Amino acid sequence: MSTSSAPSSRRPAPFDSARRATFVAPRTNRSRPSRRVRRRRLAVAAVAATGVVALAAGLMGVFPSVSGSSLPSLPSVLPGTAFSPSADDGFIGDGAGVDLADDDLPAIARLDPELLAAMRAAEADAAGDGIRFQVTGGWRSAAYQQWLLDTRIAEVGEETARAYVATPEQSRHVNGDAVDIGPVDAQYWLISYGSDYGICQTYANEPWHFELATEPGRACPDMRTDATG
Numbered sequence: 072m073s074t075s076s077a078p079s080s081r082r083p084a085p086f087d088s089a090r091r092a093t094f095v096a097p098r099t100n101r102s103r104p105s106r107r108v109r110r111r112r113l114a115v116a117a118v119a120a121t122g123v124v125a126l127a128a129g130l131m132g133v134f135p136s137v138s139g140s141s142l143p144s145l146p147s148v149l150p151g152t153a154f155s156p157s158a159d160d161g162f163i164g165d166g167a168g169v170d171l172a173d174d175d176l177p178a179i180a181r182l183d184p185e186l187l188a189a190m191r192a193a194e195a196d197a198a199g200d201g202i203r204f205q206v207t208g209g210w211r212s213a214a215y216q217q218w219l220l221d222t223r224i225a226e227v228g229e230e231t232a233r234a235y236v237a238t239p240e241q242s243r244h245v246n247g248d249a250v251d252i253g254p255v256d257a258q259y260w261l262i263s264y265g266s267d268y269g270i271c272q273t274y275a276n277e278p279w280h281f282e283l284a285t286e287p288g289r290a291c292p293d294m295r296t297d298a299t300g
């Protein structure tokens with residue numbers, strides 16, 4: 072009997088949303104992996120990212136502008152509403168991702184200081200891998216969060232909107248405890264190494280949304296399915 076072929080189970084499995092929860096293997100906190108190991112893992116993450124692009128493409132029918140790094144384009148004013156979010160509400164325009172260093176913006180300045188410090192430490196290390204973080208969502212006022220939810224409901228219907236946008240009472244952005252990051256390579260850097268800084272993806276359907284959710288070096292907790300969970 073031949074023993075020369077490797078078991079097929081060693082091949083990378085296709086990436087899907089259910090598997091993403093186990094994509095990052097639990098690691099000990101003995102030491103940070105070597106740069107070479109980290110680069111290899113990053114390559115694996117890049118392959119996984121390709122799967123997410125396909126996943127996002129599959130969602131396009133119900134969520135027309137999903138780009139993998141941010142939610143769909145928004146009208147600046149929802150017809151029939153007087154409220155329009157400003158920078159004072161933490162508003163960050165589409166395609167106008169800001170830097171974690173932009174302390175003058177409430178979206179950044181009103182983040183939890185521990186989350187901000189952890190994100191900045193991660194960003195500094197990611198820069199060594201040629202990865203840049205863009206903040207596409209930070210702290211938000213309750214009024215902005217409600218506007219976001221109302222706008223999404225008007226665009227894509229209640230069920231889909233609520234899967235992606237929490238109420239002001241539930242949203243971690245309103246407390247300054249969550250940050251949305253793009254582009255895709257930055258998301259996968261954080262999914263791969265964020266736990267070294269205590270940073271975790273917390274919703275399975277939002278690879279851009281991160282919170283402080285574990286002790287640095289410990290595994291991340293199981294993700295919630297979506298914003299309704």
Ligand SMILES: [Zn+2]
Nearest residue numbers: 249250251280
């Ligand atoms: Zn978010």
